Amino acid sequence: MNIQELNYIMCIAKHRNLTRAAQELYVSQPTLSKCLQKLERDLDGKLFSRSGNCYTPTYLGKRYMEYARKMLEVNQDWEKELLDIQACKKGELNIALPLMRSSCIVPDVLPVFHEKYPDVKVNFLEETYAIQERLLLDDQLDFAVFNEAHPHPNLVYEVLANEEVLLMLSPHHPLAKQGIEREGCRYPWIDLKLLEKEPFILHFPDQTTGRIALELFEAYGIQPPVPFHTRNSQACAILAYQGLGACLIPENYVKSMKFDPLPTCFSVGDGGVFSTLTIAYRRGAYLPSYARDFIKIAQEKQMGI
Template sequence: MVLFKRKGNKINLTYEGEIFIEEGLKILHQRNELLNRLNESVDSERGKLKLSIPILRGSYLIPAILPLFHEKFPNIDIMLSEGYSAEIEKNVKDGISDLVIFNKPNRKLSLEYEVIHQEEMLLVMHKDHPLAKKGMKIEGLRYPWMDIRLCKNEAFIIQFPYQFTGQMERHVFNQADINPPIMLQTRNIEASIRLASSGYGLTFISESHIKHICCPQTPVFFSIGSPITVTDVIAAYSSKESLSKYAREFIKISKKCLGSNNL
């Protein structure tokens, strides 16, 4: 049986290879489901939870969750994978992780998921930027509101298109029908915020990240959209039936922590 075929310098799957990979992943997911069920047996006090989470969100969410989780399940080991959104989504698809927590992308997911938190996406700029005075106070909004179209000629620092934050940033531009100059693309959200706080371009940030990033100068934040732009933080998995009780409890604690004003 031939699983791969070479064409020039490229190696592609044959039809049989595609079937092999597809069925192999199914078997891997069935194996994980069986192991999860065995871990939940009455006599079992040990197990593993394989978790994936973006680096920045994990830096403050994991320390908040793990003490609460291990208080209830002291003998469950957490196998943690950290990376960027597209990478860790693939971990669940490939059976490397049971669960991933990240921002929902602007496309249909091949994974099952549940929303565990909603947060606002904010515009970030230096406090002395000329546009900083254009923010409007609107009842019911936590931050001043800015018409993003005023920024059409401002240079932005944004994430790459394969990052979910980068996808959301481009969606904001498309919705406003603007095409501002991009002075820098970076995978590093912390660097984006620090640069913007120093007066080097404008950028965006998810609200829950704000208190966990130290900036050389305190930037100003603005709501954007109609009247705001909201992103969903989700817990995604291959199927709800395959989730262990440990994974379900982890999701429950994640909801509680993300909904807390202390995080």
């Protein structure tokens, strides 16, 4: 096994198509095909079964890729550590984070990081959901940013911030002036029972805000109508602003959007409802010094240090 072969086979498995794999690898299709044929001769077995243009891993192929993934991860760790040892401030970071969270975090963190590490390339990979699962499966990711999830033993978690989840209404909504001052709340507080017949625009239950909404409804004993579900936080906020319903949304998402006039936001629950924003990476994975600095800068910016 050599690194080039490993990358070739993993890329074919990723696309299940020789042409698309060759395009990503910047090699010709005949070159990639010859490499695969030679490797299969050396192994005396097929790594993929072919059906038209579709390449599906065989049992041998799946076992090969399990070891290939481990070897590529070790090689990746070594390359990062070598850069550190050589005191080079060059490298690359691959970071997964929620689609809208990118617009909240990147403008604050990236300028500071780039000033310190101008030769480190940063790839922000925006996802809509299941980011923790992506981090566990994709060894090319250095770390991921997401709201609290069920902890996984193979990941290490660091807190970026505890963020309030707000109830948002159009400024013209009949209940927009029903908030009251309440000790411990930074926003006017509203009793969710007042909204038991109001439509809600919600995230899906497998998303943090969607789960929080259902927990609040249960705690207050209400079942408001939910005519719209979406995974897009920006869509939730815009629809609520247009008066199509109420929505629950993280505070920083509201701050990152431009509204005129501003929407009406409330604290809800017992002294406000909060979610924990975390940054996670694979346990045992090597993080170069610039990756550790990125985490530190993100923590300082998100916590307002």
